[in-house]
Amino acid sequence: MAQRTSLNRITPYMFVAPAALVMILALFYPISYMIWGSFRDWDPSQSLSETEFVGLANYAKLLVDPAFHASFWVTMIFAFTVVTVEMILGVGLALLLDRNIRGMSVLRTLFILPMMIAPVVVGLVWRYMYHQTYGTFNRFLESIGLEGVNWLGQNPLLSVIMADIWQWTPFIFILSLAALQSLPKSALEAARIDGATGWQQIIYIKLPLMMPVLIVTMLLRLIDAFKVLEVILVLTGGGPGLSTEILALRIARTAREFRELGEAAAMSNYLLMLLMVLTLGMFAFTRWQEARARRLKFAAQEEG
Amino acid sequence: MPTIRLERLVKRYGAVEVLHGIDLDMAEHEFTVLVGPSGCGKSTTLRMIAGLEDVSDGEVYMDGKPISNLDPKDRDIAMVFQDYALYPHMNVAKNMSFSLRLQKRPQAEINKKVMEVAKMIGLDQFLDRKPGELSGGQRQRVAMGRALCRDASTFLFDEPLSNLDAKLRGQMRAELALMRQNVKKNMIYVTHDQIEAMTLADRIVVMNGGHIQQQGTPAELFKNPVNKFVAGFLGSPPMNFLDAELVDEGGTLMAKGDGFNIALPAELANRAQKLALGTATLGIRPSDLEYSADAPDAASFDLNVVISEYVGAQSVLICSCGDAKITVEIKSETPIALGETLRFAVRPEGLHLFDPKTEMAI
Numbered sequence A: 001m002a003q004r005t006s007l008n009r010i011t012p013y014m015f016v017a018p019a020a021l022v023m024i025l026a027l028f029y030p031i032s033y034m035i036w037g038s039f040r041d042w043d044p045s046q047s048l049s050e051t052e053f054v055g056l057a058n059y060a061k062l063l064v065d066p067a068f069h070a071s072f073w074v075t076m077i078f079a080f081t082v083v084t085v086e087m088i089l090g091v092g093l094a095l096l097l098d099r100n101i102r103g104m105s106v107l108r109t110l111f112i113l114p115m116m117i118a119p120v121v122v123g124l125v126w127r128y129m130y131h132q133t134y135g136t137f138n139r140f141l142e143s144i145g146l147e148g149v150n151w152l153g154q155n156p157l158l159s160v161i162m163a164d165i166w167q168w169t170p171f172i173f174i175l176s177l178a179a180l181q182s183l184p185k186s187a188l189e190a191a192r193i194d195g196a197t198g199w200q201q202i203i204y205i206k207l208p209l210m211m212p213v214l215i216v217t218m219l220l221r222l223i224d225a226f227k228v229l230e231v232i233l234v235l236t237g238g239g240p241g242l243s244t245e246i247l248a249l250r251i252a253r254t255a256r257e258f259r260e261l262g263e264a265a266a267m268s269n270y271l272l273m274l275l276m277v278l279t280l281g282m283f284a285f286t287r288w289q290e291a292r293a294r295r296l297k298f299a300a301q302e303e304g
Numbered sequence B: 001m002p003t004i005r006l007e008r009l010v011k012r013y014g015a016v017e018v019l020h021g022i023d024l025d026m027a028e029h030e031f032t033v034l035v036g037p038s039g040c041g042k043s044t045t046l047r048m049i050a051g052l053e054d055v056s057d058g059e060v061y062m063d064g065k066p067i068s069n070l071d072p073k074d075r076d077i078a079m080v081f082q083d084y085a086l087y088p089h090m091n092v093a094k095n096m097s098f099s100l101r102l103q104k105r106p107q108a109e110i111n112k113k114v115m116e117v118a119k120m121i122g123l124d125q126f127l128d129r130k131p132g133e134l135s136g137g138q139r140q141r142v143a144m145g146r147a148l149c150r151d152a153s154t155f156l157f158d159e160p161l162s163n164l165d166a167k168l169r170g171q172m173r174a175e176l177a178l179m180r181q182n183v184k185k186n187m188i189y190v191t192h193d194q195i196e197a198m199t200l201a202d203r204i205v206v207m208n209g210g211h212i213q214q215q216g217t218p219a220e221l222f223k224n225p226v227n228k229f230v231a232g233f234l235g236s237p238p239m240n241f242l243d244a245e246l247v248d249e250g251g252t253l254m255a256k257g258d259g260f261n262i263a264l265p266a267e268l269a270n271r272a273q274k275l276a277l278g279t280a281t282l283g284i285r286p287s288d289l290e291y292s293a294d295a296p297d298a299a300s301f302d303l304n305v306v307i308s309e310y311v312g313a314q315s316v317l318i319c320s321c322g323d324a325k326i327t328v329e330i331k332s333e334t335p336i337a338l339g340e341t342l343r344f345a346v347r348p349e350g351l352h353l354f355d356p357k358t359e360m361a362i
């Protein structure tokens, strides 16, 4: 009998074991390798065991490296700008398109197309559109009598931000739309009867009820925006100068051009720590939500 | 307070017509109950009055003015929903005051009104709770309170008690009956529960299949149902229906069937003879049948007890009479055994006849 129960207790772990093994090999091994490497002076021609241990030197060097600072701030500005604009546009579009009129489902499908295109392709397409003489934007500006803009040369950060917004607004749009459509219909009807105008319904009922989904969506998007690479790589390659060199690009360059694998690893770890804080924030938020829901349910049950 | 009039109100969903021309007048301060089996179009009717559904055809008038193109907020109505439809992110006070706050009334006035209503419905202890922290009955009260806080002229209720357990439902029904006397407003109340309808209504409107079957006071509908549907829908336990032949025996019209031969009262007999029907459906409410061993043959049924349901002071007996089943009520202390044959006298005024084809009352 005792044997039986202990076996029962082990069974679930046995089922999890293969997945856990894959996780350890595929996830923890590279991460540990990276962390280990970040403490060493490491040239790509050496194997890790031949390298010299330098402690926190790589990290310390980065803290005073102006190029890293520039890159860090470009990333911050990029991430917070795109996420803010995408949230406003995505939620706004969802609020606008959350109605049952003919053709709406086609429109919704069209709206999510940008998200389905591979980022490299998005980069190529936008690079063409930004082209100083043949590009769609400048041709349009010229056709209405305005002067063309040197998009990628003079406004590089703005240009990559616009491309990212174009690609990722649909993500927020879809999730907001799903949140909107799962709102309690009758509460909205009650608000209409209570005299709320369309705006008042949005501000007092819809947005507050969507908030949990919106917060998680925003954190997900933020985590993703910090890791952006392909579109910027194709559009500007980080330039001109360091103006669009986001962290992911800086890491790649440090590793390949400057041949400083240790420093690149340290930089990755800074990014990892930042994302970890965001992720933990997101988990903490959902945990808090669930706990609150449980507490409310419990309180209600107690009173019968 | 306005009078409300529905004129040939029609609702279609695509090609399907679910309401077929509803005509209804509701007087000032009247408590009107729409009752009918589920799916008959009660909620749809109510929601069209509220402005939550478009009117496909016909018109809703309030004080003679057509309102079917007005927004819900311009109709001066308050509504209580079946699922309460509380705002989950607002506490009780905020829920109740939502409409007043939208109107930008002075804070002092809002507080006073909320407190007054909360006291009336017994929620003054719970003003800071969110709906999720309340029990079903309390949520129901908040929904009522939210409607009461508005000074709307018309109150609409869509099955407000159907999500409560039986005991709470009875209690809330009594409170509603009390509130109805204190709050002089137009009230339109939708329910599928005929007991709620009977106890609350000034006027009952019985609906079935998108048509109004009959309207009138509860007593009128109970005593003189116009058709078999209304007769069977109101009253609990429901009316018994038996197939009968109408036979003239020495000047008296008898309703004759398997195991019974009942003399019809003169007035009913006259009406039946005018229609020259050979057969009819005989309807008798359980409450019109009385246990009486020495009743005459022509005014009684001999019933064989099949099932006895003890419900307290009364027991409900399901008996067989030939092939038909008849429900009767009897005092629980009466000693009876299953399989026993008992004689039940029928009150002459409790006899109803229905045309077997049209199902209309004779």
Ligand SMILES: Nc1ncnc2c1ncn2[C@@H]1O[C@H](COP(=O)(O)OP(=O)(O)O)[C@@H](O)[C@H]1O
Pocket (backbone or CB within 6 Å): B013, B018, B036, B037, B038, B039, B040, B041, B042, B043, B044, B045
């Ligand atoms: N949105 C809808 N689309 C199609 N049919 C509907 C819709 N809403 C209600 N109906 C139909 O209309 C009829 C009346 O519904 P309803 O008024 O809700 O009935 P009830 O009397 O139970 O309140 C039902 O047969 C229902 O199936």
Ligand SMILES: [Mg+2]
Pocket (backbone or CB within 6 Å): B039, B042, B043, B044, B159
């Ligand atoms: Mg209904």
